[in-house]
Amino acid sequence: MNIYRSAILSGCCFFLINTLAQAQQTLETGTQKPMPAEWIDKDTGHKVVRLSGKTGPISNWYFHNNPFFTQKSDEGDKMVFSDTESSIRQVFTLNLKDKTVEQISSGPSQKRMLSMTSPTTREVIYQTADSIYATSIDTKKTRLLYVFPEGKKGGITTINADGTMFAGSYASPEQAKILQQYPQKSQYFQRIYNAHLLNSIFTIDIKTGKFKVIHEENNWLGHIQFSPTDPNILMFCHEGPWEKVDRIWRYNIKTEETTLMHKRTMPMEIAGHEFFQPDGKVIWFDLQKPKGKTFFLAGSDVKTGKQVALYQMTPDEWSIHFAIYPGKKIFAGDGGDSTQVAKAKNGMWIYAFYPEGDYFRSERLVNMKAHNYRELEPNVHFSPDGKWIIFGGTFEGTRQTYAVEIAKSK
Numbered sequence: 001m002n003i004y005r006s007a008i009l010s011g012c013c014f015f016l017i018n019t020l021a022q023a024q025q026t027l028e029t030g031t032q033k034p035m036p037a038e039w040i041d042k043d044t045g046h047k048v049v050r051l052s053g054k055t056g057p058i059s060n061w062y063f064h065n066n067p068f069f070t071q072k073s074d075e076g077d078k079m080v081f082s083d084t085e086s087s088i089r090q091v092f093t094l095n096l097k098d099k100t101v102e103q104i105s106s107g108p109s110q111k112r113m114l115s116m117t118s119p120t121t122r123e124v125i126y127q128t129a130d131s132i133y134a135t136s137i138d139t140k141k142t143r144l145l146y147v148f149p150e151g152k153k154g155g156i157t158t159i160n161a162d163g164t165m166f167a168g169s170y171a172s173p174e175q176a177k178i179l180q181q182y183p184q185k186s187q188y189f190q191r192i193y194n195a196h197l198l199n200s201i202f203t204i205d206i207k208t209g210k211f212k213v214i215h216e217e218n219n220w221l222g223h224i225q226f227s228p229t230d231p232n233i234l235m236f237c238h239e240g241p242w243e244k245v246d247r248i249w250r251y252n253i254k255t256e257e258t259t260l261m262h263k264r265t266m267p268m269e270i271a272g273h274e275f276f277q278p279d280g281k282v283i284w285f286d287l288q289k290p291k292g293k294t295f296f297l298a299g300s301d302v303k304t305g306k307q308v309a310l311y312q313m314t315p316d317e318w319s320i321h322f323a324i325y326p327g328k329k330i331f332a333g334d335g336g337d338s339t340q341v342a343k344a345k346n347g348m349w350i351y352a353f354y355p356e357g358d359y360f361r362s363e364r365l366v367n368m369k370a371h372n373y374r375e376l377e378p379n380v381h382f383s384p385d386g387k388w389i390i391f392g393g394t395f396e397g398t399r400q401t402y403a404v405e406i407a408k409s410k
Contacts, residue, residue, distance in 0.1 A: 090106065
């Protein structure tokens with residue numbers, strides 16, 4: 001009996017060890033198509049997990065959008081996504097703790113994610129035809145927020161901190177014609193900038209439905225973002241060649257005051273890819289003095305517009321996009337290939353950055369050498385618990401969303 005029991009225990013132990021080994025294989029990222037559901041990156045020692053929906057790949061979010069809802073107790077934080085393989089796009093949440101998926105929207109019509117959530121009301125915001133809806137991730141109740149009047153078009157891009165107001169922009173019809181005639185960025189970018197056509201920023205009061213144009217100018221406007229904490233603070237940018245524009249601006253809804261957040265100090269200096277710190281106190285941005293030579297992540301105080309932080313990095317560490325985790329001195333970057341502005345010789349990595357004095361100390365988390373940066377920018381995000389960095393990748397041959405653990409795997 002003892003021998004028999006011992007054999008059973010040995011067999012169980014072997015099965016457990018073998019299962020764990022299969023679950024966490026050490027592999028060079030991108031060398032298998034497909035990769036396993038999770039693996040240890042051979043070059044970094046960090047665990048990578050593929051995040052999936054009911055039919056496979058899930059949508060990636062732009063770097064300054066917040067797709068997360070923090071757990072109420074210990075049920076798990078959730079991430080919003082749309083299922084890219086479905087014929088009719090719906091809205092879902094992925095529980096980051098147990099990987100369960102819940103469908104949020106329903107009905108036969110296509111749902112368009114508006115790249116926004118309302119953490120205050122714990123609702124997902126999406127659009128169907130001319131109507132904008134919000135659905136609670138807790139109760140699944142849906143409410144109609146706004147219907148665009150006939151003939152009035154505009155792109156809603158952000159919701160304010162208390163969930164009471166949308167903001168977005170629209171341009172003159174001539175700008176749309178340029179985009180239709182020249183669909184590639186290399187074709188339309190300089191043309192739209194040179195045209196200096198009228199662009200308008202608007203708000204929509206969600207309770208009353210009032211549509212109001214709050215700012216207009218003959219410049220290409222974009223990257224419109226509400227502060228994550230102050231419902232009256234809005235950020236926008238002047239689009240165009242970064243070395244030619246004073247790009248980053250703050251707008252106060254109450255006072256109607258417009259403030260430049262960074263003034264160039266030398267020829268060919270560029271600043272861009274701006275985003276709010278989670279507490280809303282600082283706006284961070286990629287700063288190069290001059291373009292393609294010296295690289296920084298800089299921060300300006302939202303209230304004063306003065307620079308309050310500046311961290312230098314190498315060309316290889318420069319990233320297309322950055323992120324910061326609230327309450328911690330840790331940043332993330334998605335790297336870049338040799339065709340980007342930094343001309344990096346070895347920059348294709350997902351990074352964690354730790355400020356040391358005026359510099360970043362970098363840690364490589366994922367080898368992205370098999371990723372196509374021109375097809376998909378990774379767009380890094382911190383998970384709400386600060387333990388993972390979530391990003392997009394193409395190294396399996398398809399567009400996928402992944403999470404890499406910041407702590408090195410044991």
